[in-house]
Amino acid sequence: MGPNAGAGVVLISPEGNRLCYAIRLHFKALNNVAEYEVLVNGLRIAIKLGATRLYICGDSELVVDQVMKESSCKSPLMAVYYQEVHKFEGKFRGIELHHVPRKDNDAADSLAKLAAK
Numbered sequence: 001m002g003p004n005a006g007a008g009v010v011l012i013s014p015e016g017n018r019l020c021y022a023i024r025l026h027f028k029a030l031n032n033v034a035e036y037e038v039l040v041n042g043l044r045i046a047i048k049l050g051a052t053r054l055y056i057c058g059d060s061e062l063v064v065d066q067v068m069k070e071s072s073c074k075s076p077l078m079a080v081y082y083q084e085v086h087k088f089e090g091k092f093r094g095i096e097l098h099h100v101p102r103k104d105n106d107a108a109d110s111l112a113k114l115a116a117k
Helices: 031-048 061-067 076-087 106-116
Strands: 005-012 018-025 053-058 094-099
Touching (some): 031 053, 031 061, 061 076
Parallel strands (some): 053 094
Antiparallel strands (some): 005 018
């Protein structure tokens, strides 16, 4: 990613209400770093909103696999992000993270592009 990286979070309530957040990252971020940043910030937002269960869709297969404990973190930076995500697990009754192709995650992708501008 370039000098301005962005991330998008879309939270959908059980009733179908959508809350959209565009997050600007003030540092150069590779895709997986940006994915972890959006995940951590999305978890923080969900906690503030009082969410108790999360079904999360992310378009980084690496991040999804690491968080769901299907692969190890070879990079020390990814390991730090992984630990940060798992600090939040106890705040929820349940968290599921699923991989979706970027083309099927267009709302979050649009927010990320908006935040990067």
